Amino acid sequence: MYEFNYHKASSVSDAEQALRNASDGKIVAGGQTLLPTLKQRLASPSDLIDLGGCSELCGISVDGDTVTIGAMTTHAMVANSAEVQSAIPALAGLASNIGDAQVRNLGTIGGSIANNDPAADYPAACLGLGAVIVTDKREIVADDFFTGLFETALDEHEIITAIRFPKPEKACYQKFPNPASRYALVGVMVAKMSSGVRVAVTGAGADGVFRVDAFESALDGSFSASSLDIEMVHLPDLLEDIHGSPGYRENLIRVMGKRAVEACG
Amino acid sequence: MAGNQEFDADRAQDFRVVGTRPARPDGMDKVTGKARFGADMNMPGQLIGKILRSPHPHARIKSIDASEALAMPGVKAVVTAEDFNADAKDRDVLTNIMARDKALYEGHAVAAVAATSRIKAQQALKRIKVNYEILPHVTDVDAAMQPDAPILHDDMFTQGLDEKPAKPSNINARHEFGHGDVEKGFAQADIVIERDFKTAATHQGYIEPHACVANVGADGMSELWVCTQGHFHVRSQCASLLGMDVSRLRVTASEIGGGFGGKTTVFIEPVALALSRKAGRPVKLVMTREEVFKASGPTASSSMRVKIGVKKDGTITAGEASLNYQGGAFPGAPADFGAMSAFACYDLENVKAVAFDVVTNRPKGAAYRAPGAPMSVFAVESVVDELAKEIGMDPFDLRLKNAARDGSKSSYGPKFGKIGLVACLEAAKAHPHYAAPLGPNQGRGVASGFWFNFGGETCSNLNVNEDGTITLAVGTPDIGGSRASMCIMVAEELEVPYERVRAIVADTSALGFNDTTEGSRVTFSSGMALIKAARKAKEEMCKRAAMMWDIPAEAVYWAEGAAHPSGPNAGDFEPMTIEEIAGSAAKTGGPIAGHHEYNADGAGVSFGTHIVDTEVDPETGYVKILRYTVVQDAGKAIHPDYVEGQFQGGAVQGIGWALNEEYIYGEDGRLQNATFLDYRLPVASDLPMIDTVIVEVPNPGHPYGVRGVGETGIVPPLAALANSVSAAAGVRLTDLPMSPPKVLKAIGATKLAAE
Numbered sequence A: 001m002y003e004f005n006y007h008k009a010s011s012v013s014d015a016e017q018a019l020r021n022a023s024d025g026k027i028v029a030g031g032q033t034l035l036p037t038l039k040q041r042l043a044s045p046s047d048l049i050d051l052g053g054c055s056e057l058c059g060i061s062v063d064g065d066t067v068t069i070g071a072m073t074t075h076a077m078v079a080n081s082a083e084v085q086s087a088i089p090a091l092a093g094l095a096s097n098i099g100d101a102q103v104r105n106l107g108t109i110g111g112s113i114a115n116n117d118p119a120a121d122y123p124a125a126c127l128g129l130g131a132v133i134v135t136d137k138r139e140i141v142a143d144d145f146f147t148g149l150f151e152t153a154l155d156e157h158e159i160i161t162a163i164r165f166p167k168p169e170k171a172c173y174q175k176f177p178n179p180a181s182r183y184a185l186v187g188v189m190v191a192k193m194s195s196g197v198r199v200a201v202t203g204a205g206a207d208g209v210f211r212v213d214a215f216e217s218a219l220d221g222s223f224s225a226s227s228l229d230i231e232m233v234h235l236p237d238l239l240e241d242i243h244g245s246p247g248y249r250e251n252l253i254r255v256m257g258k259r260a261v262e263a264c265g
Numbered sequence B: 001m002a003g004n005q006e007f008d009a010d011r012a013q014d015f016r017v018v019g020t021r022p023a024r025p026d027g028m029d030k031v032t033g034k035a036r037f038g039a040d041m042n043m044p045g046q047l048i049g050k051i052l053r054s055p056h057p058h059a060r061i062k063s064i065d066a067s068e069a070l071a072m073p074g075v076k077a078v079v080t081a082e083d084f085n086a087d088a089k090d091r092d093v094l095t096n097i098m099a100r101d102k103a104l105y106e107g108h109a110v111a112a113v114a115a116t117s118r119i120k121a122q123q124a125l126k127r128i129k130v131n132y133e134i135l136p137h138v139t140d141v142d143a144a145m146q147p148d149a150p151i152l153h154d155d156m157f158t159q160g161l162d163e164k165p166a167k168p169s170n171i172n173a174r175h176e177f178g179h180g181d182v183e184k185g186f187a188q189a190d191i192v193i194e195r196d197f198k199t200a201a202t203h204q205g206y207i208e209p210h211a212c213v214a215n216v217g218a219d220g221m222s223e224l225w226v227c228t229q230g231h232f233h234v235r236s237q238c239a240s241l242l243g244m245d246v247s248r249l250r251v252t253a254s255e256i257g258g259g260f261g262g263k264t265t266v267f268i269e270p271v272a273l274a275l276s277r278k279a280g281r282p283v284k285l286v287m288t289r290e291e292v293f294k295a296s297g298p299t300a301s302s303s304m305r306v307k308i309g310v311k312k313d314g315t316i317t318a319g320e321a322s323l324n325y326q327g328g329a330f331p332g333a334p335a336d337f338g339a340m341s342a343f344a345c346y347d348l349e350n351v352k353a354v355a356f357d358v359v360t361n362r363p364k365g366a367a368y369r370a371p372g373a374p375m376s377v378f379a380v381e382s383v384v385d386e387l388a389k390e391i392g393m394d395p396f397d398l399r400l401k402n403a404a405r406d407g408s409k410s411s412y413g414p415k416f417g418k419i420g421l422v423a424c425l426e427a428a429k430a431h432p433h434y435a436a437p438l439g440p441n442q443g444r445g446v447a448s449g450f451w452f453n454f455g456g457e458t459c460s461n462l463n464v465n466e467d468g469t470i471t472l473a474v475g476t477p478d479i480g481g482s483r484a485s486m487c488i489m490v491a492e493e494l495e496v497p498y499e500r501v502r503a504i505v506a507d508t509s510a511l512g513f514n515d516t517t518e519g520s521r522v523t524f525s526s527g528m529a530l531i532k533a534a535r536k537a538k539e540e541m542c543k544r545a546a547m548m549w550d551i552p553a554e555a556v557y558w559a560e561g562a563a564h565p566s567g568p569n570a571g572d573f574e575p576m577t578i579e580e581i582a583g584s585a586a587k588t589g590g591p592i593a594g595h596h597e598y599n600a601d602g603a604g605v606s607f608g609t610h611i612v613d614t615e616v617d618p619e620t621g622y623v624k625i626l627r628y629t630v631v632q633d634a635g636k637a638i639h640p641d642y643v644e645g646q647f648q649g650g651a652v653q654g655i656g657w658a659l660n661e662e663y664i665y666g667e668d669g670r671l672q673n674a675t676f677l678d679y680r681l682p683v684a685s686d687l688p689m690i691d692t693v694i695v696e697v698p699n700p701g702h703p704y705g706v707r708g709v710g711e712t713g714i715v716p717p718l719a720a721l722a723n724s725v726s727a728a729a730g731v732r733l734t735d736l737p738m739s740p741p742k743v744l745k746a747i748g749a750t751k752l753a754a755e
C-alpha cells in the first residue's frame, strides 16, 4: 500500500466535498475490491474517503412496487432482508451467493455496481430488473449505467446513493460459479416485468454485463424454457479465459437462462 | 523391506491408551492463535529479505548489476549465485535456490536483497539490472521429449538406456520395473484395453507460505527459524550450500501450516542465511502466495499410456505402462515411483512399467504425498474399471481376483510381507455405501492405491522428570498430530496417563540426525524409537527400585506405572510408583532417561480403497460429489482421529487434483493462475463428509503394528473420481482435471462446447 490521507465522511455532501478537494481521491465502501488493489499497489489514490459513517446511505425500503436499497447496504443485509425476500426473492438470493460470509458482511451494493466487474452479480440484477441508479447528482437507468469493463457512466466526483429496483412479476437469477473464484462464470437474470421480459447476463461478456434481445423477445412470445432453444443472434463478444471458452460460456447462457425461466414457474 | 519382527500380538490385545482419542497437545495453541508459525518469529535488528525472480521461462543471465540497489538507503545486502558454495553437494538445489548461468523457469530466483523494511527491499529489487538473453522454452512434457525441443541442460544425457545417447535431451532418465513377458500375457487375454491419460501439475496447497528468519553471527555461529518438514535436512542442505560446518548451524522448526511433501527441501532458507551473513544482521524471508505457486515445488504433470489384458474369467494376464512425468527444470520427477506403484495392487505374472523423468521450464518439483503414485494409479485403475465393465464383472470382484496378497511378488520387485489390500477391498465391498441406490446422471467409482512408506534415520529422547512426568524430544516436525501419537505410545508403554507425557519437536542441536517428516514415517519410526526409549527407561526404573529395595533387578517388573517385586520370594514391598522412583533419582544414580537411535527398517506398505458417488450436470459439465468413503489399512491406529484426518485429507487433495486443480501455462511459458482466486483448492463447501473405515492389519515391523497412513489416501481418488464421473457421464474421462468445460466437451452435449 502507498500512503494516502483518510477521511471518514459523515454525509454524502461531506464526502463529495472531500472528493473535490483531493488531488486524486477515491471512495471506499466495503473495501472488498479496493483494499486488495491498494495492497498490491495497483492504485495509489491521494485520499480515501470512507462512506462508512454516512447512515443515510444504508438501508432498505419498499414503497409500492419499488424497492430502494442504499448504496452502503451490505450483501448480507440484502440477502437477509425480509422485505427484499418477499418483494424480489431473486435479488435476495443473488446477494446470498456473493463471495463468502466475510465478503457479504463488508461488501456493498454501491461498491459492487460502481466497480462493474465483468463477473460480478449485481450488475445482472440491475440490468435485468431495469433498476435506476441514484447518485448525488442524477438518476441513471441501468441500460445507460454499465458502459464497459470496470467502466460506468459515473462522473469523476459522482457518488451512488441508492439503487431503485422495480418489483417484477417474477424473476430468477441463475449463476454458474467459477469453480475457483466463485464469481459468476455466467450468471443470468430473467425478469418478467409489467413492461416485458428482460434477460441480463454477467460473467460472459467481453465488455461486461449485457441483455440478450433474442431471449427477451422469445420469452415475450411464450414464457417457457423451450422458447430459448433459438439462435442467440446479436450476442456481443464473449470472454475467453483460462476458465472457459466463448463457446462454453454461450452454452451456459442458454442453460442458465432456461433454468432461470423454469425456476420462475 | 523386511524389518525385524517387532510386533507383539499379545500386547496388542489389551491396549489401554493406544486407540483412544485424547485432545492434541498443540490444539489449544492453534485455536487461540498462540502457536508460532514460520512468519511469527522476529529477531532484534532484523532485516527483511526479498527475492528477485526471472520473468522469463528460459533465459541466459548475461549480467547482474546491483550497484544502484546497494546504494539505496536502507539496503544492507544483495546476494546472487556467487554468494553460495559452488562446490555444494547438491548441484541441482544449488542452482534452483539461485540461478547461475540461466534462469530455467518463470519465478527462478536470480538475486536477493535485504533491507530495513519490506517496501525498501521491494523497491531495491526494481533497481537490480539483469541482462537476459531470452531462450526458447518448453513447459509441456510431451513437447519437451520431442527431438527438436529447446534443451534445458546441455549436459543431460538420458540415463538408464543401454547406450549413452549421442545428443543431450530433456529426458533425464528411463526407469523400468516388472517381470514376466507382457507380450505373451497379452496374447493370452480375451480383451485388451489400451488408453492414453494425462494429469496436470498441482500444488500441495499448504496454507502457510514458506517463511524463515536467519541469523549468522560475526563468529559464524548461526541460527535458523523455519517452517519445514525436516529441520535436520534443512541444516545439512544449508550448511553445504553456504560452505559451513554443520555444527555451526542450529535449526529450529516452527509450527507448520501444512507441507504435504512441499516443505521437504529448501528454497528461501539458504538465501536468508546468505543475506544475513553478508549484512551481519538477522534476515526474515517470507514468500508471497504468488511466489509459493511459481517458485516452490509443485508436483509433476504426466502423460501416460496403459495397456491391460484380461481373460473372460477376470484373470489379468498382463499389464504394461509407459509414463512420462515432467518435474520442472531439474531431474527428479517421481516417474520411478509412478512406475513402481502403478501395478502394486495386483499380483501379476506379466508386468512392465517404463517411466521417463523429463525436465521442462517449470519450477523444480518437490514431493507431494505419495509422489508419483496418484498419476500412474489413475491410469491403471481407470483401465481396470473399463475391463470390469467389458467382461461384466463387479469391479471389486475383478480386483479381488487379481489382488496382491501376503507373499505376492510385487510389480516392482520384492515380495510383499503381511499386507492389507484384500481386507480393504472386502471391507469396501461390504460397506453400505457400495449398495446404496443411485439416481439419474449419477455414477459410482471405486479404485485402490498403494504406498511404500518409509522408515529412515531416527533419534529420539525420553526424560523422566523429577516429578515422574515424561518429556519427549522428537526430531520430526509434527504435521499430522504426531506429538499426540508419541505421547500415547509412551503412555501405553510406561502405563501412565496420557496427560503425564509431553512431546516437543527439539531443534537440531538437541538430537542426532533425523530424516524429514515424509514417507509417512513419523508414527512408525519416531514412535518405535520412543517405545524403545521407554523400555530402556522402564528397565532403569526397575533397577532403581531394586536398588532401594536391595533386591536383584531381575526380581522387579513394571506394571501400572510402577515397579513391582516379581513375587513373594523377591521380597514383600508395596509397588514403587514412577513418581517415587523419579523423586529419589538423585539418591539412586541421577536422572532417568531413555533414548533410541537407529535407521528404521520394516515400514509396512499400505493399501487403501475408495468409493465415490458423483452427479454430473449434463448441460454444464459440473461434477458434484455426493458421497465418499475411504477404506485404508493403518496397521494400528494409534490416535484414530488423526488417522481419519489423514484419510480425509488425502481424499480431499485427490478430489482437487481430479476435478479442479491445475497449473495453467500460457504460450509465453508463464503461469496463468498463481492465486487462489484462479487455482481452486477444494474447500469444505465443495465436499460431503468423507466417511472413513480404518482397517488394521498389523505391520510386523512395528511393536504396536503401525503402518504409515499419511500418503496412501491421495493415491486412489484420481481414479475413483474418473471412474465415477465416467459412469455418470456415460463417457470415459482420461484427462485431469475434469473441469466443467472438459466434461461437457466429452459428453458432447453441445456442438458449441465441442469447438
Ligand SMILES: Cc1cc2nc3c(=O)[nH]c(=O)nc-3n(C[C@H](O)[C@H](O)[C@H](O)COP(=O)(O)OP(=O)(O)OC[C@H]3O[C@@H](n4cnc5c(N)ncnc54)[C@H](O)[C@@H]3O)c2cc1C
Residues within 6 Å of the ligand: A026, A027, A028, A029, A030, A031, A032, A033, A034, A035, A051, A071, A072, A097, A098, A099, A100, A103, A106, A107, A108, A109, A110, A111, A112, A114, A115, A117, A119, A120, A121, A122, A158, A159, A160, A161, A181, A182, A183, A184
Ligand atoms: C473473496 C471475494 C469474493 C468475491 N466474490 C464475489 C462474487 O461472487 N460476486 C460478486 O458480485 N462480487 C464478489 N466479490 C466482490 C464484492 O462483491 C465486493 O464487495 C464488491 O465488488 C465491491 O464492494 P465494496 O463495497 O467492497 O467496494 P469497495 O471495494 O470499497 O469499492 C469498489 C469501487 O467502488 C467505488 N465505490 C464504492 N462505493 C461507491 C459509491 N457509493 N459511489 C461511487 N463509487 C463507489 C470505490 O471508489 C471503488 O472504486 C468478491 C470479493 C472478494 C474479496
